[in-house]
Amino acid sequence: MSRRNDALRAARLRAGWRTMEAAATRLTEHGQRLLGDAHFTVSPRTWRRWEGERPGWPPEETAIVLHDALGRWPEDLGFTAPAGWLRPEYQREDDVNRLRTFGSVTEAALMPGPVATQHVDPALIDYFQQQLEGHYRADMYLGPHDLIGTVSAQYQLIDKLVRSARGETRRGLLRVGAAYAALVGWLYQDAGDLGGAAFWRGVTQEIAVRSRDVHLIGYSLVNQAQVRTDLGDGHGVIDLCEAALDDSDRLFPKVRIMAMQQQAHGASLTGDRSTVDRLIDRADGLLPRVDDDLPWGNACRRTPGYLEVQRATCYGRLGLGHEAEALWTQVLAEVPATARRDRGVYLARHAAAAAAAREPDHAVEIAREAAAIAAETRSARMVRELRSLERLMRPWQDASVGRDLAEILVPVTEGN
Structure with missing residues (x-):
């Protein structure tokens, strides 16, 4: 015995x-x-x-x-x-240390002034823009944890320079500073810290408004809507995206696409499939018109099958397993292996769609690769998707396929 x-x-x-x-x-x-x-x-x-x-x-x-x-x-x-x-x-001492770490990062957005006046060369705007593109690429390979400190420190430097800059140089630095704050917010969101994400989304919106840039203001509202999506607040997502689209005729197509696809996520949270399809189809019609040279918000150009990724995610949320599974098969065929973090999230969602379509063996096969990427990147977003897969696989938890999934997920979910 x-x-x-x-x-x-x-x-x-x-x-x-x-x-x-x-x-x-x-x-x-x-x-x-x-x-x-x-x-x-x-x-x-x-x-x-x-x-x-x-x-x-x-x-x-x-x-x-x-x-x-x-x-x-x-x-x-x-x-x-x-x-x-x-x-x-x-663990009180450990808690204090964690608070100090968070405090050191938030200080990047709340640096007290005034600071010593210095000359600010306009060439610094281009420098920070180029660095930003590098951070976007690094995020695809590394995940959030290794970048939060680096990007927030650069935001602090930008904020310091803004206080000395004048005229167009100052406005240019405000614009790039908003993009850096948005990236820090995204990194916190991907790391699973929605409080930190919401804080930095608020910083993004403040800097965007100060820049007087209508495109950045719309972008900042979409950033806020992303946090609301993770909170499951569909109506909040829709409110923010509708506010971003109030001036849609003035917005670059890229910003309109971002607002429409995020509003589709809000519609999926409220169970409205027809609105999901309508918004994503409208956004798809704008893709050929994206021609700006702004360094931020370029996922619609950089991500293969960007809008079908959003549609598949919405379908999965709506419980449309077969439709979502077919879309993920199509999307993943185009995603390069180098885009590790995105590929891992998509695989986890694909596995969930397969489980919803009552294809448990296929779901476990897909989950194996997703779990390996999740363990490597430490993306809380990926772990959350895999936990959703666990719930969908409960009908098979006592079968061999369920035990296989449990073994695959142990390195990812234990301690998370």
Whole structure:
């Protein structure tokens, strides 16, 4: 007879959770209330593993939920603590350090003035624009964590120069500064920190308004809408995109495309497929007219199948598994292997579409590559997509294909 984790079993029974399935349900509900995260989930399969011979070690947020629900930390519930584990109650110094790190980055946007006046050469505008294009490329290869500090530090330098610059040089630096702030906001969003993302999206909007650039103001509203999309606020997305399109006749086609495709995401969150298709079709008609030389917002030119990516994502959100799966097959055939981060996100969404189309073996085959990229880039967005796949694969969680998926995702989801 195999050994059991009797400590966890006893704690479960004391809590009145008579079966492991009931325990998984109760802990999921408790975690969602405690963390305020509707995506927090513990499956019956996971709980059965915990009560088995090799329970492993739960992610930190799950450890906190277990403690809150059962009154004991995992090492007192039969789990084997990894080296270096500190209970959250002992982690105050680490929390302070994390706050200091965030503070050092936000200081890039809140540097107190005045600063010493200096000459600002107009050639610096072109310099920062060229650097920005390099950061966009690096983001595709590296993911967010290695770039946040670098890009925010450059924003701080731009802000310092803006305070000394005059005339067109100052306006040019404000425009490029807004683009840098937008990129920092995106990096925070990709890293899973929506609070940091919202902060930097607000900075983007402030700098865009100060620049008096109608195109950047529209772009900043679309940036705000992206955060609302990740928050699942469809009506908020639509409001912001409609505001961006109020002056659509004055906007570059690129900005109009960005606003329309993001509004389509809002429509998908409200269950409106016809509006999704209408907006993306209208945006597609504008693509041949994109001819500006601005360094920001060029995903519609740089990303293969850009609008079909948006349509496939919206279809997946609407539960249209077969339609989304067919589109992802088409899109991924054009995505270069060098675009690692984007490819990983698309693969995770493709796997979810295959699961929704009730093709579990195909979903697991696709997820294998996505999980490898997620582990490499540490993209929270990718991890979130893979967690969505886990939920869609629950009908097969006790079958061999479900166990294969669980094994594939362990390096990605454990600790996240």
